[in-house]
Amino acid sequence: MAYANILVSVDLGGAASDRVRLAAGLAQRFEATLTGAAACKVPAPDYVRDIGEIDDEEPHFEEKARAALAQARDLFERSVDAPLRRDWREALASPITHLVEQARAADLLVVGRHGPEDAAPGALGVSPGPVLMEAARPVLVVPPRAEHLRGARIVVAWKDGLEARRAVSAALPFIREADQVFVASTGEGAHYEGAEDVAGHLARHGASVTTHLLRTVVSDGDEILRFALKQEADLIVMGAYGHTRLREWLFGGVTREMLQRSPLPCLMCH
Numbered sequence: 487m488a489y490a491n492i493l494v495s496v497d498l499g500g501a502a503s504d505r506v507r508l509a510a511g512l513a514q515r516f517e518a519t520l521t522g523a524a525a526c527k528v529p530a531p532d533y534v535r536d537i538g539e540i541d542d543e544e545p546h547f548e549e550k551a552r553a554a555l556a557q558a559r560d561l562f563e564r565s566v567d568a569p570l571r572r573d574w575r576e577a578l579a580s581p582i583t584h585l586v587e588q589a590r591a592a593d594l595l596v597v598g599r600h601g602p603e604d605a606a607p608g609a610l611g612v613s614p615g616p617v618l619m620e621a622a623r624p625v626l627v628v629p630p631r632a633e634h635l636r637g638a639r640i641v642v643a644w645k646d647g648l649e650a651r652r653a654v655s656a657a658l659p660f661i662r663e664a665d666q667v668f669v670a671s672t673g674e675g676a677h678y679e680g681a682e683d684v685a686g687h688l689a690r691h692g693a694s695v696t697t698h699l700l701r702t703v704v705s706d707g708d709e710i711l712r713f714a715l716k717q718e719a720d721l722i723v724m725g726a727y728g729h730t731r732l733r734e735w736l737f738g739g740v741t742r743e744m745l746q747r748s749p750l751p752c753l754m755c756h
Contacts, residue, residue, distance in 0.1 A: 488593070491591060491593055491594075492509055492512055492513045492519070493588055494522055494597075495523060495597045497524065498608045498612035499552065499598070501605070501631070502558075502565075502598070502607070503561060503633075506522065506566060507566075508635050508751075510566045510567070510568055511568075511634055512569045512632075518593070519571040519573060519589075520570050522575070523554075523576070524541045524581070526555055526579075526610055527578070527580050528578050529547050533562060533575055535583070539545050542556065544624045545598065545608075548578065554609065555578075559574055563711075567627055567634065575588050575685075579625035580656075581611065582612050584674065589621040595623050595624070595626065596625075596626045596628060597608055597626070598614075598629075599614065599629045599748065600612075600628060601745070603741075605668050606707065614754075615661045618728075618756045624700065624753055625628070625726075625755070627744070627748070627752045628751050631633050637720060639668070640660060640711065640721045640722075641667075641717060642657070642684065642688075642712075643711065643722060643740070644669050644680065644684055645724075645740075648725070649714070649725025649727055649755055649756055650724060650725035650755075654723060657723040658704045659727055661691060665694065666717075667694065667696075668713070668719065669682075669697045669698070670699075670700055671698070671700065671749065672700045672706040672710070681698075705740075707740040707743030707744060708743070710744075711748060711749075715750075719750060720750060721750060722744065724753075726755060727740070727741050728731055741754070
């Protein structure tokens with residue numbers, strides 16, 4: 487697998503420029519096209535109010551939305567220094583819906599972390615959870631102030647399942663070039679045996695890889711983060727485990743912890 491088109495979510499939040507720079511660095515490294523995507527939803531008319539007021543306000547709402555999209559495109563262009571193939575996709579629509587639609591022609595999506603302590607990205611921002619659920623593509627979730635990603639030391643958080651298998655396959659372009667890969671499991675028995683099998687598979691792809699069984703003290707998420715920081719990793723690869731209920735996006739404990747507070751970029755698949 488190779489990345490031919492990297493799609494990055496662009497908003498007007500404080501972390502957007504760094505995120506675009508990181509995505510541009512990956513596009514240059516993998517000789518891929520970099521596509522920026524932004525969308526802004528125009529409020530629906532309020533039919534309870536006077537129809538004349540609605541007619542007056544509708545053009546104003548659309549004008550503001552188009553102005554925000556123009557700002558996002560300008561930020562995208564200013565943040566990309568390298569001579570890359572690039573594309574831009576914008577829409578007057580829900581940002582999540584638009585990004586998921588554009589994912590049909592992308593190999594990798596780059597979005598910002600959206601934890602409770604992170605600054606709000608504004609009306610153009612997206613939460614990674616719904617994107618992971620709907621895009622059917624690998625998603626790289628980037629914390630604030632991260633503008634470079636080499637993937638020199640990679641932790642694969644292994645739990646045998648479709649999500650983790652897809653994440654490992656999606657991360658192969660990084661894994662093949664990494665200095666060291668650590669396949670880490672917090673499970674006993676079959677989970678750990680599966681981790682050894684995966685390590686052997688990655689070794690056949692040329693990776694320098696070791697297998698580790700982690701002993702959970704507080705939570706699996708805490709243990710994976712502690713291990714990744716101890717190994718001086720700069721990328722975590724893992725499956726995203728969750729389901730939908732009553733139109734809310736719900737994830738299991740480890741996935742939720744990573745989405746909300748991982749200080750390292752996380753490449754995830756659902």
